[in-house]
Amino acid sequence: MLEELVTVSTVVNGKHYRRVVEPRLLLSDFIRHDLGLTGTHVGCEHGVCGACTILVDEKPVRACLMFTPQADGHAIETVEGLAEENGELHPLQEAFRDKHGLQCGFCTPGILMTMKAFIAQHPKATEGEIREALSGNLCRCTGYQNIVEAVRLAVSRIGGSS
Amino acid sequence: MTAATNRYFGSPVLRNEDAPLLTGAAMFVDDIDFSDMLHVAFLRSPHAHARIEKIDTTATHDRDGVVAVFTADDLGAFWAPSPLVVPPPPIEDLVFNQRTQTPLARDVVRYVGEPVALVVAENRYLAEDALDRIVVDYDPLPVAAELEPSAQVDAPMVHDVRGNVAAEVRQVKGDYNLAKNNADVVIARRFLYEHGLAQPIETRGIVARWDTKAEHLSVWAATQTPTSLHGGLAQLMGLGSHQIRVVAPFVGGGFGSKLLMYYPEELMVPWAARQLGSSLKWIEDRSEHFVATSQERGQIHDAEIAVSQDGKILGLKDVFLHDNGAYNPYGLTVPINSQCAVLGPYVVPAYDSSFKAIFTNKPIVAPFRGAGRQHGVFVIERLLDIAARQLGIDRVEIRRRNLIPSDAFPYKNGIMFQDFTELQYDSGNYLPILERTLEIIGYESFVRDEQPILRAEGKCVGIGVVCYVEGTGIGPYEGAKVQVDPSGRVHVATGIGTQGQSHFTSFAQIAADLLGVAVDEVDVTTGDTDQFGWGAGTFASRGAVVAGNAVHEACSAVREKILNLAAEHFECSSQQLSIENGEVQTLDKPDQSITIGELAVLANPMRGAVKPGTEPGLQATRYFGPEAGTTASGAHAMIVEVDRETMMVKILKYVVVHDCGTPINPMVVEGQIHGGVAQGIGNAFYEKVMYDDAGQIMNATLADYLIPTSMDVPVIELDHIETPSTMNPLGIKGVGEAGAIPVAPAFAQAVEDALGIAEGGSEILEIPLSPNRLWELAEGGTQ
Numbered sequence A: 001m002l003e004e005l006v007t008v009s010t011v012v013n014g015k016h017y018r019r020v021v022e023p024r025l026l027l028s029d030f031i032r033h034d035l036g037l038t039g040t041h042v043g044c045e046h047g048v049c050g051a052c053t054i055l056v057d058e059k060p061v062r063a064c065l066m067f068t069p070q071a072d073g074h075a076i077e078t079v080e081g082l083a084e085e086n087g088e089l090h091p092l093q094e095a096f097r098d099k100h101g102l103q104c105g106f107c108t109p110g111i112l113m114t115m116k117a118f119i120a121q122h123p124k125a126t127e128g129e130i131r132e133a134l135s136g137n138l139c140r141c142t143g144y145q146n147i148v149e150a151v152r153l154a155v156s157r158i159g160g161s162s
Numbered sequence B: 001m002t003a004a005t006n007r008y009f010g011s012p013v014l015r016n017e018d019a020p021l022l023t024g025a026a027m028f029v030d031d032i033d034f035s036d037m038l039h040v041a042f043l044r045s046p047h048a049h050a051r052i053e054k055i056d057t058t059a060t061h062d063r064d065g066v067v068a069v070f071t072a073d074d075l076g077a078f079w080a081p082s083p084l085v086v087p088p089p090p091i092e093d094l095v096f097n098q099r100t101q102t103p104l105a106r107d108v109v110r111y112v113g114e115p116v117a118l119v120v121a122e123n124r125y126l127a128e129d130a131l132d133r134i135v136v137d138y139d140p141l142p143v144a145a146e147l148e149p150s151a152q153v154d155a156p157m158v159h160d161v162r163g164n165v166a167a168e169v170r171q172v173k174g175d176y177n178l179a180k181n182n183a184d185v186v187i188a189r190r191f192l193y194e195h196g197l198a199q200p201i202e203t204r205g206i207v208a209r210w211d212t213k214a215e216h217l218s219v220w221a222a223t224q225t226p227t228s229l230h231g232g233l234a235q236l237m238g239l240g241s242h243q244i245r246v247v248a249p250f251v252g253g254g255f256g257s258k259l260l261m262y263y264p265e266e267l268m269v270p271w272a273a274r275q276l277g278s279s280l281k282w283i284e285d286r287s288e289h290f291v292a293t294s295q296e297r298g299q300i301h302d303a304e305i306a307v308s309q310d311g312k313i314l315g316l317k318d319v320f321l322h323d324n325g326a327y328n329p330y331g332l333t334v335p336i337n338s339q340c341a342v343l344g345p346y347v348v349p350a351y352d353s354s355f356k357a358i359f360t361n362k363p364i365v366a367p368f369r370g371a372g373r374q375h376g377v378f379v380i381e382r383l384l385d386i387a388a389r390q391l392g393i394d395r396v397e398i399r400r401r402n403l404i405p406s407d408a409f410p411y412k413n414g415i416m417f418q419d420f421t422e423l424q425y426d427s428g429n430y431l432p433i434l435e436r437t438l439e440i441i442g443y444e445s446f447v448r449d450e451q452p453i454l455r456a457e458g459k460c461v462g463i464g465v466v467c468y469v470e471g472t473g474i475g476p477y478e479g480a481k482v483q484v485d486p487s488g489r490v491h492v493a494t495g496i497g498t499q500g501q502s503h504f505t506s507f508a509q510i511a512a513d514l515l516g517v518a519v520d521e522v523d524v525t526t527g528d529t530d531q532f533g534w535g536a537g538t539f540a541s542r543g544a545v546v547a548g549n550a551v552h553e554a555c556s557a558v559r560e561k562i563l564n565l566a567a568e569h570f571e572c573s574s575q576q577l578s579i580e581n582g583e584v585q586t587l588d589k590p591d592q593s594i595t596i597g598e599l600a601v602l603a604n605p606m607r608g609a610v611k612p613g614t615e616p617g618l619q620a621t622r623y624f625g626p627e628a629g630t631t632a633s634g635a636h637a638m639i640v641e642v643d644r645e646t647m648m649v650k651i652l653k654y655v656v657v658h659d660c661g662t663p664i665n666p667m668v669v670e671g672q673i674h675g676g677v678a679q680g681i682g683n684a685f686y687e688k689v690m691y692d693d694a695g696q697i698m699n700a701t702l703a704d705y706l707i708p709t710s711m712d713v714p715v716i717e718l719d720h721i722e723t724p725s726t727m728n729p730l731g732i733k734g735v736g737e738a739g740a741i742p743v744a745p746a747f748a749q750a751v752e753d754a755l756g757i758a759e760g761g762s763e764i765l766e767i768p769l770s771p772n773r774l775w776e777l778a779e780g781g782t783q
């Protein structure tokens, strides 16, 4: 028997959604399959790889560790919300391109969201701090060196402009 | 005609594929959705070895949302052992016992995770719910879990072969016994080497859609080999190749694990889609990935080196066991690579190598980045270290004395490689690579000055330096179709798949130079059999080499067509023309020009006649098949510090000097090396897949199987030496696996040095290591 359904309303990338879901629906599945925002990736579904990281009320959260009803009344930001409407990339995205901070790109959306929140908190982050902040996101392609470089570049560009 | 200029080839051009990947727009297999999509979940064996007595699915039938349940009994003629993907090479007296997997297990399961049934339901949650209601009666059988015991004649049999022999191979060159008799020193050791799991961050997955009216199957798969999957499905499903389209969309890493294996899932999902006349999706979850996807695992080498007093290698002997897993669809690729890799970049006059591949009740063993080379490189590099110590020669010096000299190429090794040709190194400059590596890491001064000072301060520091070669860019062939569109954009289609190797950019660089356009004016399609259906796939560091050269040839042919047509148009000779900024110009009248888009329209006239013997359009298809692979090479060095209390190892400095011939895009090459080294570090110190005696995997989560994080991988200093390949016109050698191959022996050497091998510490003869293991070794060391 299906569980009782619940209504969830949430704001994702500035847009309001109101949906009826099964309480057990993972937030990652809700975002990807119900809302069609497939930029948020799922690598492990057990909270380790960080690929599914999104921002909930501006804090990085693993979407695979939340049930959808827990997002009720909260504001979510996903990778699709990073670039400008006109397609102009966010400075973090720009820096990842400039420094070759991605190969297959599967881990990238989660890393971008983690780093967006991190830079907001640490506008002058050092390499050591960046590495530590990145350590909860797994990347199997890059060896992290260019990701660290990209974040350093983004820190200097974003920090420089604020 | 004027030659093309290399504006882009060889430059660190930023990637075409980044924008869609960075914005979340790139389509991966799980992003595909159809309104009629149904979802698949597999019921997997909980036993490593058991007889299936009975499967009862009746309790699933009344479940809401369940559409169908299939077991082996439903498959009819589709139930059969799958074809062999890679046959064994034609080596004399080779024994190969082919035992491939069936789409679903029927009578016996042979590893934990082997699929026995599948459920199709309206969503994945419901499909997984229904799995719980299938009842399977298993009669457990004795398990062959560990490698060496499984090779005993009285071991439990995975199949019907005594001693679980999957294969036996011996390759010999020269006379090892004679070499041994002439040797001043003979060193024999037992080496244990385990390589782990590929663990791409995107797991495997497949979507299949059967269009009943059109009788057509579309498949999207996270695969490295879309063309082979296409051919395989056509054959096994009895469909014409025009009835199937296979697309590898963006793929989130592969490293070998997404090669065609005739995995049960890649057969069952298309089959079930056709049965049900609908669209089906299966995405592997991470727990499944640990048991359902190919792995690399262990080998046990009993190896011997015979050397002269001055450290020259006279001969090598190696006898090893290879854990094959439960089936052998990928033939002998991995152990043959190990066998060849033992020879390294060294002159080895005599070699006697034999191995047995052993069936075990564990997932199949198939290539993972390096594909067995790691095991072989560890053996030779460690033997040289031990020999050097025994002879009182510096470990770098013994390598210098044995490296193949630069004037000895092409160098024939006298044994057969995995591509069925004689193992031959086409070109190389090994000594300069080693010297450059020593210079960058500061070997002399570290050993002479820094290490003694640091030691005096109580710091446990050590250095490791190793060399390697890597056979890359093997055949059989790849192809490319290149076309200029009326818009002036260029389209390149190849059959290989791409999993992060930057093919959308490197192939565009080749095309842009030849056709006089910008890199972002070239659209590259990889891995869509409707666009290009021929090829072998992305593995063995061959994409850039083989497909890159095919792209080059196809673009050269299109260039010639452009210039000939423009020459006709301007009524001049094609010698007087150049292509730049998407326009053909005459050299003497620079204001007179025509765009390549306009020429594409002219080349495809709607009236009049196309001259006999010419083809319409500005397009060409070409194939490139190298006679044999091309050998990349390099050296790695690292300085480590070991914390004596915790036995944690910190890598203080890491240097790679490598030679991959002429790089298409150095930025991409460096990225490949960084990623490879990170995986090598994982292999050396973090990643160990653990099984118990019952063949149960003990650490099947990413919290227990440790992939290196940003805290574990150091900054890697890189330098390049360029020795163009002689096996292809562009001079390219592959680079995909180079970073991963020699890390473990460098790590072992450095840690051994740090822990004071010279003062009587223990030899390190195994990989992977861990703080625990190092502690045990240090405790057990002779003081």
Ligand code: FES
Binding pocket: A041, A042, A043, A044, A045, A046, A047, A048, A049, A050, A051, A052, A053, A062, A063, A064, A065
């Ligand atoms: S998918 Fe959520 S952390 Fe891996």
Ligand code: FES
Binding pocket: A101, A102, A103, A104, A105, A106, A107, A108, A138, A139, A140, A141, A142, B201, B252, B253, B500
């Ligand atoms: S770029 Fe592939 S996993 Fe990070």
